[in-house]
Amino acid sequence: MNRVRTLQSPALVLSLLSLLWVIVIVGLFALKPSVLSVGTITTVLQFSTILALVSLGQGMVILAGGAGIDLSVGGTVSLSAVLGMLAVKAGLSPFFLPFVCIGAGTALGAFNGVLVTKLRILPLIATLGTFFVYSGVALSLTGGSAQSGVPDWLLWWGRGVLAGIPVPFLTIAIPAFAIAGVVLAWTSWGRWVYAMGFNERSARLVGIPVDRTRLILYSLSGTLAGAAALFSLAWLGSGRPNIGQNLELESLTAAMLGGIAVLGGRGGVGGVFAAVILLVTLKTGLLQLNVNTVWQVGIVGALLILVLLADRFSESWR
Amino acid sequence: MNAPFLIAKGVTKRFGALTALSEVDLEIRSGEVLALLGDNGAGKSTFIKVLAGAHSPSDGELLIDGVPVTFSSPKDAASAGIATIFQELALSENLSISENVFLGRELKRSVLGVPFLRRKEMKERVAGLLKELEAHISDPEAPVGSLSGGQRQAVAICRALNLNAKLVIMDEPTAALAVAETRKVLSLTRRLAERGCAVVLISHNIADVFEVADRIIVFRRGRKVAEKIRSDTNPEEIVSYITGAHPDVRALEKAN
């Protein structure tokens, strides 16, 4: 047990990820020196913003245990973005766009939460189902075409860069992680999440409102997906019905790679943050080296399997 | 003798067609260790889960200080002063000792509605309790996953004390413990009773029971078949109640 603890301590996860990151950077530099520039950093952080928000939600859902997983995140992002733009098209003042996106995301996440906590459907099945529903609806509402009409002020925020760092990354991704980190480490809510994630029966016996907490976490995963959708609008200038593609795979990988135990109860959000940066750097690098996107997905998948294997081994050491 | 803290009247629990508890009447007194004995599946755990609010009885009632109560959750029972140390301990191994002791009722400071933990106070309180129990655990911040079985029982007992429990229920606290640790837990049990708590102890170990219990109740197939003051009985008699060899039990079982 002690051994597991030291092996999976946050500091170790962070240093491992940093090491991997340095390896990726050095590898990139060796293969294509021109890649390393402020522009690349900005791009990496822009792509990271979406993945970071979604992975944060994913990570907390997994952390809370009960076989928790949110496979619907990609569908939630796509549908929230599409719903936001359609609402504007239908005559809603663009001022409300942020509320529509985030509100839609929260509602879609809460629906997952209800399926899991009230109807007792296995999270894997429930969110796989809503993944198809949400992405399908996003496609059918738009016929597959991007929805334009994002107001200028939103683009100004979404495309703003401060000292090479994208403004949305500074204004939503970092605060979201900071708040989540503080709540998990310093509040009783955080203790409840860890307790129920590790041993749900005992959490129930001591009177922790397990179902309510879990419902809130699924909703929160939706909220964060909605925020990611809002950022995608503000950055890309249109609502794309497939913007959330592959996010379930990537966010899962980030959460696992970041040291969140698959079965819940162990890990923290700092690792998830580092894992997001690592993943996006890797993907951007592959893109720059003209590696086919199919391979990029394959590499992320392979990474996920590796992490699960590592987790498996650390379990059996107990 | 003082009035009982808790009275169970006709408590019955059915799981579908299976009657796990049938018409159990008993009294639990403050400052007294009451032992529940019985074969596997006799209904001991089921009975204390009713007391702890984890199961609601199919029939019968519970009175605390003479007032009828119904528990819909373990939290209700805890607010009524009943703390239960379940057979499966209900500790979170990934959290520290002090976090476990306070789990679900943390000391907190609310900032804009966000309940921030008061770690220092919790740690000090737990250090005090551990000392009082002579549990020989120096660091309240140590993860529970790193503790021995007896130390975990001590943590669970700390939890009960910290709830200011008037009744502490322990389900087989010594089942997985070696001799020295068993001694320690038994002396903790006695200390709880001396502090004025009512203690209910479930055990399969007759010698342990005779060492600490004031009163002994035997369950068999969901019914209470015997209730004895320790000084009025002996291990052989109790065993015969448990196995059903005692004439009283035979008569009772024939009658039904």
Ligand SMILES: Nc1ncnc2c1ncn2[C@@H]1O[C@H](COP(=O)(O)OP(=O)(O)OP(=O)(O)O)[C@@H](O)[C@H]1O
């Ligand atoms: N949740 C449940 N659902 C269905 N049956 C149950 C449940 N809990 C207990 N039982 C049954 O009730 C009976 C009494 O079980 P209980 O756990 O109270 O026994 P026990 O006296 O604690 O035994 P042991 O000494 O083995 O712990 C058993 O037949 C058991 O299978």
Ligand SMILES: [Mg+2]
């Ligand atoms: Mg039992």
